[in-house]
Structures are given as structure tokens and as C-alpha cells.
Amino acid sequence: MLEPVKGGLWYAYVLGSLILVAALLAVLSLLPRRAKRYIVMTVTLLGGLFYALEFFLPTHPMMVGDDPNADGNFLTPFIVPMANVLPAISACAVGLGVINLFQLHGKRALKRNADSINSIAFFVSCIGMAAVWIASKQPQASPLSKALGKILFEGALQNLDATMFSIIAFYITSAAYRAFRVRSMEATLLLATAIIVMLGQITIGQLLTAWIPPRYDFLHVEVIRNWILTKINAPATRAIAIGLGIGSLAVGLRIWLGLERGSYFDE
Amino acid sequence: MHILRILQTVDRRVLYVLLMLSVTLPFFLTVRLPMRVSPATQALYDRIENLAPDDFVLLAIDWSAGTRGENGPQTEALITHLMRKKCRFAMLAFEPQSPTLCQAIAERLGKEYGSIEGVNWINWGYRVDAKNFLKGFVQDIPAVIKTTNRQEDVTNLNKFPIMKGIKTASDIKLLINIAPSNIYQTYVQFVAGAKKVPMAVAPTSVMVPEVFNYLDSGQIIGMMPGLPGAGEYESLLGTNTKVTRFANSASFAHILIILFIVLGNVAMLLERRQNARAGGAA
Numbered sequence: 060m061l062e063p064v065k066g067g068l069w070y071a072y073v074l075g076s077l078i079l080v081a082a083l084l085a086v087l088s089l090l091p092r093r094a095k096r097y098i099v100m101t102v103t104l105l106g107g108l109f110y111a112l113e114f115f116l117p118t119h120p121m122m123v124g125d126d127p128n129a130d131g132n133f134l135t136p137f138i139v140p141m142a143n144v145l146p147a148i149s150a151c152a153v154g155l156g157v158i159n160l161f162q163l164h165g166k167r168a169l170k171r172n173a174d175s176i177n178s179i180a181f182f183v184s185c186i187g188m189a190a191v192w193i194a195s196k197q198p199q200a201s202p203l204s205k206a207l208g209k210i211l212f213e214g215a216l217q218n219l220d221a222t223m224f225s226i227i228a229f230y231i232t233s234a235a236y237r238a239f240r241v242r243s244m245e246a247t248l249l250l251a252t253a254i255i256v257m258l259g260q261i262t263i264g265q266l267l268t269a270w271i272p273p274r275y276d277f278l279h280v281e282v283i284r285n286w287i288l289t290k291i292n293a294p295a296t297r298a299i300a301i302g303l304g305i306g307s308l309a310v311g312l313r314i315w316l317g318l319e320r321g322s323y324f325d326e
Numbered sequence: 327m328h329i330l331r332i333l334q335t336v337d338r339r340v341l342y343v344l345l346m347l348s349v350t351l352p353f354f355l356t357v358r359l360p361m362r363v364s365p366a367t368q369a370l371y372d373r374i375e376n377l378a379p380d381d382f383v384l385l386a387i388d389w390s391a392g393t394r395g396e397n398g399p400q401t402e403a404l405i406t407h408l409m410r411k412k413c414r415f416a417m418l419a420f421e422p423q424s425p426t427l428c429q430a431i432a433e434r435l436g437k438e439y440g441s442i443e444g445v446n447w448i449n450w451g452y453r454v455d456a457k458n459f460l461k462g463f464v465q466d467i468p469a470v471i472k473t474t475n476r477q478e479d480v481t482n483l484n485k486f487p488i489m490k491g492i493k494t495a496s497d498i499k500l501l502i503n504i505a506p507s508n509i510y511q512t513y514v515q516f517v518a519g520a521k522k523v524p525m526a527v528a529p530t531s532v533m534v535p536e537v538f539n540y541l542d543s544g545q546i547i548g549m550m551p552g553l554p555g556a557g558e559y560e561s562l563l564g565t566n567t568k569v570t571r572f573a574n575s576a577s578f579a580h581i582l583i584i585l586f587i588v589l590g591n592v593a594m595l596l597e598r599r600q601n602a603r604a605g606g607a608a
Binding site (some may be wrong): 063110123124125126129135138139140141142143145146148149150153212216217218220221223224225228229231232233235236237239240241250254257258260261262263264265266269279281285288289292293296297300 | 461469470542586
């Protein structure tokens with residue numbers, strides 16, 4: 060099912076798909092607003108229906124892929140083709156994001172004000188990185204493009220990324236020093252717990268209670284930390300996770316059934 | 327200014343310099359601090375230790391350079407252990423930087439342990455849309471993976487003998503997710519839970535409290551908690567590389583934060599007491 064094609068046929072498929080999508084978009088743009096809304100709602104419903112039906116319909120032993128011991132129903136064999144198609148659609152969403160950024164920064168760059176330089180920097184870094192990386196990954200890539208790719212990815216991007224993340228440590232230190240003050244009972248409890256968890260996390264902290272004999276193991280800071288994390292923290296975060304899960308389910312249902320208003324279905 | 331007031335209002339630039347020193351100085355000092363291995367790290371180590379040679383392990387590596395300080399040593403420790411045990415392993419990423427970063431680690435350690443790409447390990451590269459991808463992945467791995475990081479056909483068993491017998495998620499003996507994000511939940515939902523694949527997680531320290539839920543419920547069998555976890559794992563492996571020094575840096579940074587929090591609070595309480603004695607507002 061959905062076997063990949065190569066050579067000239069591949070180009071024909073890509074071209075055909077582009078023409079089809081362009082025609083569909085042209086037809087959609089001619090339709091009245093109400094009709095467009097119903098089409099989007101119907102496509103969303105059908106899209107979501109696939110996985111819901113595949114999950115809820117009764118299953119029976121069947122051959123799925125190369126697995127003779129699998130369980131499934133008549134929709135199960137379509138899971139693998141869907142897994143190949145849907146990520147491609149998701150990748151298109153990244154492309155839409157790039158188009159959006161180009162539109163936004165294009166306008167800002169053309170305004171020629173003090174902020175234009177930032178937008179120009181965006182174009183230079185985005186196009187430069189993409190061009191160099193694609194060139195360096197070609198089978199016949201020149202040593203220069205490979206070296207440039209290495210410089211931009213390993214020399215610039217990775218270190219900038221690490222630097223941005225490392226800066227957080229400085230802010231956390233400053234914020235923790237200023238915010239953690241024992242002004243109330245709750246703040247005192249929070250402070251004491253934070254200190255125990257931090258001490259239990261590090262070797263120096265564990266060293267502080269290492270002298271306590273094994274008989275009183277429960278007094279070791281790492282044991283207390285473990286107890287706090289598993290007996291107090293875990294139930295609390297689990298309750299939050301369940302709440303979030305139910306909320307996500309409700310939002311998902313609203314989007315799937317077309318009940319959600321705003322940017323999902325309205326212009 | 328009164329000393330108690332100064333202790334409560336230390337300039338942030340002073341804190342920044344002290345933090346920088348506490349993080350960087352341990353790199354130049356040989357300080358060996360005792361390390362107690364946590365039950366979660368021990369469980370992960372034991373699981374890998376009990377794998378048979380040639381068992382297939384999936385390393386779901388989803389970190390970028392931003393968390394290299396923690397996730398890098400975790401990845402190194404796990405790959406070292408898998409190569410020592412002669413287990414086969416594949417690396418898969420939903421984070422674009424990961425394939426390049428983990429390829430470099432596997433290539434370097436592969437030379438040390440005689441582990442060959444395509445035979446003992448494989449890099450499946452970067453993919454998008456984790457949920458839909460994994461739904462198909464668990465059913466038919468070669469049909470969904472298709473190509474390696476270098477766009478080579480994974481079904482070519484002459485070039486990739488590692489793929490022999492790998493059809494569905496049931497062929498994976500252990501799944502380990504190394505990530506600073508909650509992508510592990512997607513793996514729990516669509517791979518570990520759906521196909522009963524044993525799973526472990528190597529999160530960053532900040533993620534540890536959240537991951538404890540899944541450890542406590544038995545949905546994951548072990549965890550390597552952040553950089554300290556990597557240090558613990560290294561002590562189990564008997565290797566002593568830069569991870570121990572990194573762990574010392576983290577220790578000193580934590581101590582600095584605790585010290586300043588305590589100093590600030592003690593100064594505040596003493597000042598209140600002085601004010602109360604003097605008849606001023608507490």
C-alpha cells in the first residue's frame with residue numbers, strides 16, 4: 060500500500076499533487092464563507108474519525124504488516140500508510156511557518172527603521188543556514204561547503220543554543236536568592252522542601268548525612284528527597300496531569316466536532 | 327549600609343560571578359565526591375546488564391545542544407554500556423539537532439569498543455509528528471523508518487545487518503528516551519503502553535519530579551535522573567570521565583544557591599528581630 064516511486068514518475072506525482080492542491084485552494088477561495096467553514100469542519104471530523112474508529116471498533120486476530128499475532132479491525136492495515144502520510148502534512152506546517160516568518164520580517168525589513176536590521180539578520184541566517192546545510196549534505200559536496208556546514212552547525216548554532224540555555228542558570232540563582240524568603244508558613248515549607256531536594260540531588264549534600272549509620276537510613280538526605288518526590292510530589296503532579304488530560308480531551312473533542320470557535324474554523 | 331541589609335540585597339552581578347566560578351573551578355580541580363546510586367538508576371543499569379548480546383534497544387534521543395551538559399553524558403553512559411554488552415541499538419529523534427549530536431558520540435565510542443555502524447548500531451535520523459509516526463512505527467518498523475540519517479535504505483540487509491529480524495515494536499527489548507522534554511509521554515502512550523515494550527527515561531534534572539509519576543506507576547522500569555544520574559551510572563560502569571567533574575560543578579552551584587538563600591533569610595530574620603527590639607515595624 061502506498062509504495063514509494065522513483066525517477067520521472069516521482070516528479071510527475073509531485074507536480075500532479077501541486078496542481079491538485081492549487082486547484083483545490085482556488086475552488087475553496089471561490090466558495091462562500093459558510094461553505095468553507097463546513098468543508099473544514101467535515102475534513103476535521105473525518106480526519107479524527109479514523110483513529111477513533113480504529114481504536115474503539117472491536118478487534119480480532121489478524122496479520123498486520125509482518126506480525127501474524129496482531130489484533131486489529133478493517134482500519135488497522137491503514138495505520139502504517141497514515142504514519143507515512145501524516146508526518147508529511149505536519150512537515151508542510153513547518154513550511155507554512157517559514158512563509159509566515161518571511162512575510163512578517165519582509166514587511167519589517169522594508170520599513171527601514173531601527174528594527175529592520177533584526178529582520179535582515181533573520182533572512183541572512185535562515186537562508187544562509189539552509190543553503191549551506193543542503194549543499195553540505197549533497198553526495199558530491201565540496202570540502203568548502205562541508206566545512207561551512209560544520210562551522211555554522213557545530214561552531215555557531217550548537218554553541219548559541221547552549222549559551223542561551225546556560226544563561227537561565229544565572230537568572231535562576233538570582234531569582235531564587237531574592238524570592239525564597241520565609242515570609243509565611245507556606246513559603247517556609249516550600250523553602251525547606253526545596254533545600255532538602257536540592258541537597259539530596261547533589262553529592263556534597265549526600266555527604267552531609269553520610270555519617271548517619273545505615274540503621275537510620277531514613278535520615279539520609281537523599282532518602283528524604285526520594286520520599287518527598289515519590290510520596291508528596293508524585294501524587295500532586297499526577298493530579299495536575301489528570302486534570303490536564305481531561306482538559307485536553309475536552310478541547311480535542313470540541314475541535315474534532317467543530318464546536319470550537321475562533322481561528323480553527325472562522326476566518 | 328547595615329551588614330544585614332547588604333546580605334539581603336547582594337548585587338546580581340556578584341551572584342553571577344560567584345556562580346561562574348563555582349561552575350568552572352571544578353573543571354580544574356580533582357575532587358572525588360562519594361556517590362550513592364539511586365534505585366531508579368540502578369534499575370536501568372540492571373535492565374541493560376541483563377540484556378543478552380544482540381538484543382535490540384531503541385535509543386529515542388530528543389535533545390539539542392542547549393541541554394548537552396546533562397543529556398550528552400547520559401547518552402555517552404548508555405551507549406558505552408550498550409556497546410560493552412554488544413547489544414544492537416538504533417537511534418531515533420524528533421529533535422532536528424539530535425541525529426548529528428548522537429552520531430558523533432556513537433562514532434567516537436564505536437571506535438573505542440569496536441562497534442560498527444550498520445552492524446551493531448544504526449542512526450535512523452530525524453522524524454516529525456511523533457504521535458502519528460509512532461502509531462505506524464510499532465506495527466511495521468522498516469515500512470515507517472525507510473531510511474537512515476544518510477538517506478540509505480534500511481531494508482538493505484547487506485549494508486544494515488542490524489535490521490535483521492526487526493519488524494515490529496515487539497522486537498525491541500528496551501526503549502530508552504533521553505530528552506529534556508515530555509516527549510517520553512508519547513513513547514509511554516504509543517510504544518511502551520501499547521506494545522508492552524520495557525521503557526526507561528533519562529530526563530534533565532528539572533524533569534525528574536514529573537517522571538517519578540511514571541516510575542512509581544511501573545510504566546517505566548528505570549530512570550537516569552539528569553547529570554547526577556549520569557555520574558551514578560558512570561560509577562556503576564567503573565568509568566571516570568568528565569561526567570564526575572560536571573557533577574561536581576552542579577554540586578558547587580547548588581551549594582552556592584542554598585548558601586545565599588540561607589544567608590538572605592537569616593539576615594532578614596535578624597533584621598526583623600532588631601527592628602522589633604527597637605520598637606520599629608517587624
